[in-house]
Amino acid sequence: MQYLGLEIENLKSLGAIDTAREISQQPEIWLKIWDLIKNQQKALSSFIQDHQYDKIILTGAGTSAYIGESLEGTFYRNLHHNVTAIPTTHLVSHPYDYLSGNESILLISFARSGNSPESKAAVKLADNISKTCHHLIITCNMDGDLATYESKNKKYILLLPKETNDKSLAMTSSYTSMLLSGLLLSRLNELDELKAQVQLASDYAKGILTDHLNEIKEIADLPFKRAVFLGSGPLLGTATESQLKLQELTDGSIICKHESFLGFRHGPKAVVDNETLIVFILSNSTYASKYEHDLMFAMDKGKKALAMVAIAERIDFDIPVGYKISHTQNGLHLEEDFMTLPGVVPGQLLGFFKSLSLGLMPDQPSTSGAISRVVQGVNIYDLP
The missing domain is CATH 3.40.50.10490 (Glucose-6-phosphate isomerase like protein; domain 1)
Structure with a gap:
């Protein structure tokens, strides 16, 4: 097995x-x-x-x-x-x-x-x-x-x-x-109507775990030392969680950031260099995606990243990235809120495979014990 x-x-x-x-x-x-x-x-x-x-x-x-x-x-x-x-x-x-x-x-x-x-x-x-x-x-x-x-x-x-x-x-x-x-x-x-959405989210995640597994391994093997995850709306939380997974599973060897697509222009874009991986977690909202596409096409100005990855429900348009992870080609539609479920799986896999490539143990990647399953050493004080 x-x-x-x-x-x-x-x-x-x-x-x-x-x-x-x-x-x-x-x-x-x-x-x-x-x-x-x-x-x-x-x-x-x-x-x-x-x-x-x-x-x-x-x-x-x-x-x-x-x-x-x-x-x-x-x-x-x-x-x-x-x-x-x-x-x-x-x-x-x-x-x-x-x-x-x-x-x-x-x-x-x-x-x-x-x-x-x-x-x-x-x-x-x-x-x-x-x-x-x-x-x-x-x-x-x-x-x-x-x-x-x-x-x-x-x-x-x-x-x-x-x-x-x-x-x-x-x-x-x-x-x-x-x-x-x-x-x-x-x-x-x-709830009854949403069952189909849960099933579709499940199917999308299965696709990532099978159809895109080797591609994500390949990305994890790239020599990046920084990673930036971008998401909008509910997918900003997905970007936040994705960057934490990569950072903690690599014991801090990979320094990670997260931001919204619009927020990235306001200073954080300065972190990009030729050792940076950028992961775009794309919305399937027609309105929000306009801002996201603008940012992706603006990435050719300034320092170039080592590699860029796009994660989306479908990618039927030209975007300037080296890796494209799409969930469906069948015209199906998962609500934007539910995109947060399969949307985080690539980040989990990147953290897992990068951890292995660095010789760490994903189950317990913290070699110094600096982080633990349940946080330690926090004192709680009485309110005055």
Whole structure:
């Protein structure tokens, strides 16, 4: 049996079996997530809709925070509510910038383990400062501190399938499973119609894991020392997560940045040199893509990158890049919000194969122990 084109015994010897399995399982896991949300549709609808909130906060730490970055727009558009994505790492150090005793909030927490110090501190601060705070906790670990948190206010624990609780250091299937949960939660009244979108996202990811696997290996073998990931709208969160995957799986050997297509022109473009890989994660919004195409054609001005990669639902137009990863040639359409699911898989694979090429173990790439599966050494202090 193989994962990502490598035999299981080989993956074990390379310290890569968990990461390879967790990346590979995503297309099937997403279908399970739809079933899970469908089975709890009425209870979730009741919890979210039967209370009045002044605002909804999407929160998490690290990778889990990037989920909120991708979901902020879809929650705003579909729930017609004041929604903001705030990392727990911001909220804990400056709680009064985000929480008020005059406001009732719905705090939606995303957490793989639920044991990060900031995640635990954030829910307590929200309870203590807000007028009222109802908690919707989406987690992969039934035994984690968030899953067992006792709140003075109402809470709902959405526990994802146990296989989403990634064993490896880098979050992969846990990230996309929580992201998909959020996408479906924002549109609970459309679940039946959205099943086809989940299936299509799954099919697109399967295509990347088969049809484009060798191409991504080839890109990972290029001698780049920097990488820039660009995305717009919900795909900005995808770009953020993609750059983290490459950076942490290479133990910081590859320095990565993320930006929006328009934002990249305002200074960050200066990082480009002949050792830089640029990855364009393209929207399938006709309007947004105009800005994205302008930027790609403007890349011939200034210092040239080592290589440029485009990831898109379809690429039926001329763009000046060396590598093109497209999801479909059949005229199918995946909503832009759901593009965040297959859109992150190339970044995960780039991190995985670059880690191997550098002689690292993807399951535990941090040779110094500087980063760990659950962050260590964070002190939480009482508010004055």
